[in-house]
Amino acid sequence: MGVCGDKASGKHYGVASCDGCRGFFKRSIRRNLDYVCKENGRCVVDVTRRNQCQACRFSKCLRVNMKKDAVQHERAPRPLAPHQIALQKLGYTFTRHPAFLPSPAPLTFSAFPSLHSHSAGGMVPALSDTLPSPHNANNSFLDRSSFQDFAMSRIPETVPDVPLIGSHVSALNSLSSFKIPLFSTPLHYPPDSQLSDKIKEDEVSSSEEAFKTNGSLENKTEEDFRTVLLHSPNNFEPPIHIVSKASQFEPQEVTSIGRQKTNPIEVRGKSSEEARLFELKLQKYYEYGRISSEGIYDPAAKLLVASIRWLHGVDFFAQMKASEQDTLLH
Amino acid sequence: MGVCGDKASGKHYGVASCDGCRGFFKRSIRRNLDYVCKENGRCVVDVTRRNQCQACRFSKCLRVNMKKDAVQHERAPRPLAPHQIALQKLGYTFTRHPAFLPSPAPLTFSAFPSLHSHSAGGMVPALSDTLPSPHNANNSFLDRSSFQDFAMSRIPETVPDVPLIGSHVSALNSLSSFKIPLFSTPLHYPPDSQLSDKIKEDEVSSSEEAFKTNGSLENKTEEDFRTVLLHSPNNFEPPIHIVSKASQFEPQEVTSIGRQKTNPIEVRGKSSEEARLFELKLQKYYEYGRISSEGIYDPAAKLLVASIRWLHGVDFFAQMKASEQDTLLH
DNA sequence: CTAGGTCAAGGGTCAA
DNA sequence: TTGACCCTTGACCTA
Ligand SMILES: [Zn+2]
Ligand SMILES: [Zn+2]
Numbered sequence: 001m002g003v004c005g006d007k008a009s010g011k012h013y014g015v016a017s018c019d020g021c022r023g024f025f026k027r028s029i030r031r032n033l034d035y036v037c038k039e040n041g042r043c044v045v046d047v048t049r050r051n052q053c054q055a056c057r058f059s060k061c062l063r064v065n066m067k068k069d070a071v072q073h074e075r076a077p078r079p080l081a082p083h084q085i086a087l088q089k090l091g092y093t094f095t096r097h098p099a100f101l102p103s104p105a106p107l108t109f110s111a112f113p114s115l116h117s118h119s120a121g122g123m124v125p126a127l128s129d130t131l132p133s134p135h136n137a138n139n140s141f142l143d144r145s146s147f148q149d150f151a152m153s154r155i156p157e158t159v160p161d162v163p164l165i166g167s168h169v170s171a172l173n174s175l176s177s178f179k180i181p182l183f184s185t186p187l188h189y190p191p192d193s194q195l196s197d198k199i200k201e202d203e204v205s206s207s208e209e210a211f212k213t214n215g216s217l218e219n220k221t222e223e224d225f226r227t228v229l230l231h232s233p234n235n236f237e238p239p240i241h242i243v244s245k246a247s248q249f250e251p252q253e254v255t256s257i258g259r260q261k262t263n264p265i266e267v268r269g270k271s272s273e274e275a276r277l278f279e280l281k282l283q284k285y286y287e288y289g290r291i292s293s294e295g296i297y298d299p300a301a302k303l304l305v306a307s308i309r310w311l312h313g314v315d316f317f318a319q320m321k322a323s324e325q326d327t328l329l330h
Numbered sequence: 331m332g333v334c335g336d337k338a339s340g341k342h343y344g345v346a347s348c349d350g351c352r353g354f355f356k357r358s359i360r361r362n363l364d365y366v367c368k369e370n371g372r373c374v375v376d377v378t379r380r381n382q383c384q385a386c387r388f389s390k391c392l393r394v395n396m397k398k399d400a401v402q403h404e405r406a407p408r409p410l411a412p413h414q415i416a417l418q419k420l421g422y423t424f425t426r427h428p429a430f431l432p433s434p435a436p437l438t439f440s441a442f443p444s445l446h447s448h449s450a451g452g453m454v455p456a457l458s459d460t461l462p463s464p465h466n467a468n469n470s471f472l473d474r475s476s477f478q479d480f481a482m483s484r485i486p487e488t489v490p491d492v493p494l495i496g497s498h499v500s501a502l503n504s505l506s507s508f509k510i511p512l513f514s515t516p517l518h519y520p521p522d523s524q525l526s527d528k529i530k531e532d533e534v535s536s537s538e539e540a541f542k543t544n545g546s547l548e549n550k551t552e553e554d555f556r557t558v559l560l561h562s563p564n565n566f567e568p569p570i571h572i573v574s575k576a577s578q579f580e581p582q583e584v585t586s587i588g589r590q591k592t593n594p595i596e597v598r599g600k601s602s603e604e605a606r607l608f609e610l611k612l613q614k615y616y617e618y619g620r621i622s623s624e625g626i627y628d629p630a631a632k633l634l635v636a637s638i639r640w641l642h643g644v645d646f647f648a649q650m651k652a653s654e655q656d657t658l659l660h
Numbered sequence: 661c662t663a664g665g666t667c668a669a670g671g672g673t674c675a676a
Numbered sequence: 677t678t679g680a681c682c683c684t685t686g687a688c689c690t691a
């Protein structure tokens with residue numbers, strides 16, 4: 001029979017059994033686990049009590065003749081999740097396991113680079129991270145400090161009744177588990193593109209406040225930067241105009257540009273704790289603030305919304321596999 | 331020699347190899363998969379470790395000279411699944427390019443006409459023209475990832491309304507990578523159809539309007555669904571505009587072109603494999619959408635859901651047998 | 661004989 | 677850690 005009596009999902013390791021027992025057996029074998037029963041091995045193993053005693057459950061697995069040999073060697077991890085692939089297409093790589101770092105990496109997002117800047121790799125060095133790693137030395141934007149401050153940031157008593165952009169909200173959900181690289185300058189600003197020039201003009205006129213000061217930001221310390229963030233919300237006007245312009249890129253153009261990307265920026269994994277916290281805060285923010293991008297007063301939140309919106313306008317993004325978009329937006 | 335050293339079951343794609351490597355190579359080519367080695371491409375590929383690293387296994391396949399070209403197109407369609415039968419009743423026929431035909435077109439569907447210029451046959455020349463060859467990466471919207479991924483996407487608890495804004499439209503570009511056969515004039519808009527008139531006269535008819543006229547739906551399974559629709563005006567909001575507008579000129583276009591009105595719309599695909607994935611995806615989209623179309627934030631996804639929803643407004647669909655509707659809905 | 665196809669039972673994932 | 681859920685593998689079959 002089965003192991004626990006639960007409905008079998010098929011034969012597993014030689015025995016018709018449920019997914020639970022299948023997984024349990026596999027884990028036990030793979031990790032070579034040894035269990036000890038506290039009840040002298042008399043525990044009943046049924047569907048409701050199977051998790052009461054691992055030792056007895058495992059014994060039962062063996063008794064019903066599950067085959068250890070049928071448990072294969074562990075395989076390579078699955079290919080990158082689509083949203084990660086999506087990120088890669090934007091010029092970034094994602095490392096799944098951030099571990100092995102001395103301290104948990106703060107949840108960070110790569111910066112809005114200056115749209116005027118054309119630094120190497122298309123990235124704009126933002127703030128130095130708190131970690132010594134060369135990789136996050138220059139791609140941290142929304143660092144831990146920002147998140148902490150986020151909680152403190154005020155939620156407006158009254159907010160304009162602006163409809164939410166659903167995708168923004170949804171996109172924020174996914175931001176919790178990884179960092180979103182938002183810009184890769186050369187990717188979006190082909191040097192010789194006429195359109196590019198046009199965009200540049202446009203951006204100057206539309207986002208001047210946002211990016212005038214950007215150059216100076218690059219050299220600021222984290223502390224300085226935070227100050228700027230908290231006290232100069234006007235610095236971060238969402239690049240809405242750019243969005244609409246960028247979307248007019250010809251497919252070929254974008255494609256070829258996409259191929260030119262050189263140095264992907266490593267985006268490190270999550271600190272799920274902080275991420276979750278952040279997500280909750282953000283969610284609350286939405287609920288209370290009824291924010292559109294205009295409704296956002298916290299610069300960090302504003303950035304996030306703006307960044308997502310920006311993504312929508314990037315043709316390269318629009319041409320991504322829908323699934324990738326989907327998960328990216330989710 | 332062989333790829334992994336396992337006992338060869340014969341020559342496959344030019345190389346004596348086992349069934350495992352045969353299948354692996356086939357799947358890799360067919361689905362245009364790209365693997366990435368995490369060990370810098372140094373993994374040993376033998377019978378016990380061949381599944382440790384797909385990238386290295388595939389490299390080995392190529393190294394021992396397996397021929398991509400020997401991987402054929404998939405063959406005759408499988409026996410139709412219930413939902414496929416349902417689709418057929420709606421006038422959609424899946425046609426496939428004969429095997430061995432060079433340069434198969436990427437899986438494409440006719441696009442939302444209103445968003446693009448029209449071409450003969452009511453088909454819209456999409457991005458596929460600019461896409462790389464079929465076996466190059468990234469032109470497959472419907473690869474394993476997309477398929478896999480959607481299922482993993484989550485539906486938020488609460489969702490705001492999502493107006494169709496400019497940036498969303500840009501996202502529609504991703505839809506151009508295939509064409510969706512949404513409209514067939516005589517079939518979907520019977521000239522004397524009350525619904526048809528209603529929709530034509532009211533381009534911006536809301537979902538409520540559209541479905542109020544849909545009282546002909548009559549089966550218990552549909553009952554709940556209809557209720558949801560009618561009580562959730564937001565469900566249909568953004569896409570309906572597009573759908574309605576498209577329906578407005580579609581009749582003339584198709585008719586004037588002299589295309590066969592009576593013939594079902596062709597859904598061209600280079601492979602039923604891809605088509606199948608699309609169907610599955612569509613199903614899933616729909617399933618989610620039925621719960622709450624707002625659960626899907628991606629504009630493209632929303633459109634897909636909307637397109638299915640739209641079917642409900644079609645008399646022909648309403649007249650289908652309940653069981654067929656049911657399977658289609660599932 | 662080697663293409664193509666199928667699907668049980670391996671694998672992995674990640675919210676709870 | 678569990679287990680529901682999805683993807684992949686490869687033995688086996690037909691043409
Ligand atoms: Zn069990
Ligand atoms: Zn082999």
